[in-house]
Amino acid sequence: MMKQATASQIRVVTLKINDRDVTAREDETILQVARENGIRIPSLCYVEGLSVWGACRLCMVEFAGDHRLVAACSTRAAEGMEVLTHTDRLRRYRRMIVELLFAERNHVCAVCVSNGRCELQNLATECGVDHVRVPYRTAVYHVDASHDWFRVDHNRCVLCTRCVRVCDEIEGAHTWDLMGRGMNCQVITDLHKPWGESKSCTGCGKCVQLCPTGALVRHGTSAGEMERDADFLPYLSRMRHAE
Amino acid sequence: MSTPRRRITMATTWLDGCSGCHMSLLDIDERLVALARDVDIVYSPLVDAKQLPDSVDVGLIEGSVSTEEDLHKARLFRQHCRFLISLGDCAVCGNVPGMRNFFPLDAVLDRAYRENVQRNPQVPTEGVPRLLELVQPVHGVVDVDLFVPGCPPPADAIWHVLSELIAGRTPDPLQVTRFGK
Numbered sequence: 001m002m003k004q005a006t007a008s009q010i011r012v013v014t015l016k017i018n019d020r021d022v023t024a025r026e027d028e029t030i031l032q033v034a035r036e037n038g039i040r041i042p043s044l045c046y047v048e049g050l051s052v053w054g055a056c057r058l059c060m061v062e063f064a065g066d067h068r069l070v071a072a073c074s075t076r077a078a079e080g081m082e083v084l085t086h087t088d089r090l091r092r093y094r095r096m097i098v099e100l101l102f103a104e105r106n107h108v109c110a111v112c113v114s115n116g117r118c119e120l121q122n123l124a125t126e127c128g129v130d131h132v133r134v135p136y137r138t139a140v141y142h143v144d145a146s147h148d149w150f151r152v153d154h155n156r157c158v159l160c161t162r163c164v165r166v167c168d169e170i171e172g173a174h175t176w177d178l179m180g181r182g183m184n185c186q187v188i189t190d191l192h193k194p195w196g197e198s199k200s201c202t203g204c205g206k207c208v209q210l211c212p213t214g215a216l217v218r219h220g221t222s223a224g225e226m227e228r229d230a231d232f233l234p235y236l237s238r239m240r241h242a243e
Numbered sequence: 244m245s246t247p248r249r250r251i252t253m254a255t256t257w258l259d260g261c262s263g264c265h266m267s268l269l270d271i272d273e274r275l276v277a278l279a280r281d282v283d284i285v286y287s288p289l290v291d292a293k294q295l296p297d298s299v300d301v302g303l304i305e306g307s308v309s310t311e312e313d314l315h316k317a318r319l320f321r322q323h324c325r326f327l328i329s330l331g332d333c334a335v336c337g338n339v340p341g342m343r344n345f346f347p348l349d350a351v352l353d354r355a356y357r358e359n360v361q362r363n364p365q366v367p368t369e370g371v372p373r374l375l376e377l378v379q380p381v382h383g384v385v386d387v388d389l390f391v392p393g394c395p396p397p398a399d400a401i402w403h404v405l406s407e408l409i410a411g412r413t414p415d416p417l418q419v420t421r422f423g424k
Contacts, residue, residue, distance in 0.1 A: 109423025110394035
């Protein structure tokens with residue numbers, strides 16, 4: 001989580017988002033300011049209350065007159081910025097990112113436990129993905145159903161690392177982490193032991209509540225049945241980070 | 244009295260799908276009557292015609308391309324339809340039929356025809372089209388003009404798409420349906 005300045009030091013900055021004047025605290029990110037002002041920027045790995053990861057690149061924005069792209073979740077608002085969130089180029093890139101996520105692993109919405117409540121599925125609709133233009137990779141990943149209450153289906157994982165961060169930063173267990181690189185990258189429990197054998201997992205289920213897709217789910221859920229409730233996070237996050 | 248509008252010709256087919264998208268098309272219920280005023284269904288599993296006419300205005304393909312016959316039909320539709328629509332998740336993204344892509348074809352055939360039978364295990368070769376090694380969405384083998392995702396696309400979504408086309412507009416299916424809907 002980005003450190004917030006104490007009240008006495010806070011300065012207010014003025015910037016434009018999509019030609020609209022907005023004000024922000026200088027310790028806020030562009031994504032936070034946009035959300036406060038009801039301006040929707042698509043995102044996947046970002047979760048309010050956890051540290052910033054900046055991996056999914058869906059929240060990329062650009063500045064007027066500047067060709068560089070920056071991730072809105074990891075860039076602080078600054079005086080005089082002119083942020084553009086939905087240029088043709090950004091729409092094109094976001095669509096391609098979502099298509100690549102669909103092509104990389106097995107995301108068959110119709111038979112997924114998260115059908116109808118999936119953030120990836122919603123992003124497809126939001127970003128105009130009506131089909132995937134690249135070939136599907138069709139690589140097989142395994143399913144670990146060894147835990148008493150939960151299972152992880154790596155075929156549905158998008159490597160957002162929300163599970164890794166919430167387990168470390170909020171629960172304090174650090175059961176989850178990442179292993180491997182590129183297409184071999186996957187989330188693991190303990191030192192790549194089956195989840196059910198994990199000594200560090202407390203079974204709190206916070207990872208399951210935050211998973212954006214059908215990768216982490218409760219046992220006994222069938223297609224479209226997995227409901228999540230992430231309301232606990234802002235409260236716990238405030239308590240953990242309170243001075 | 245104004246001259247009647249030229250009726251739009253429409254053809255439909257299903258490849259590797261469950262026919263659910265066609266059921267969803269029929270689920271537009273009484274709007275079928277309105278559809279019949281503007282559209283002639285000239286070839287479809289729902290009508291008797293056995294031959295795809297040389298030139299059709301709109302072609303709807305349900306199902307993924309899984310066999311040599313599917314591939315032939317998809318190419319035939321592309322050749323003869325001016326506007327080709329991928330209807331439903333199987334046609335759009337492979338969906339459930341495409342899940343066999345995660346296994347080699349031989350392993351799939353063995354599971355279906357050898358491992359799980361009690362008598363005379365053999366892979367059928369006569370009277371059935373040969374399976375392709377890889378299941379593909381329709382746009383993997385021919386160009387597609389419009390994608391209508393959904394499993395199946397809701398009847399209202401199909402009606403929206405067809406009525407917009409009849410009115411001469413290009414519909415935006417993602418306003419009314421999505422993957423897995």
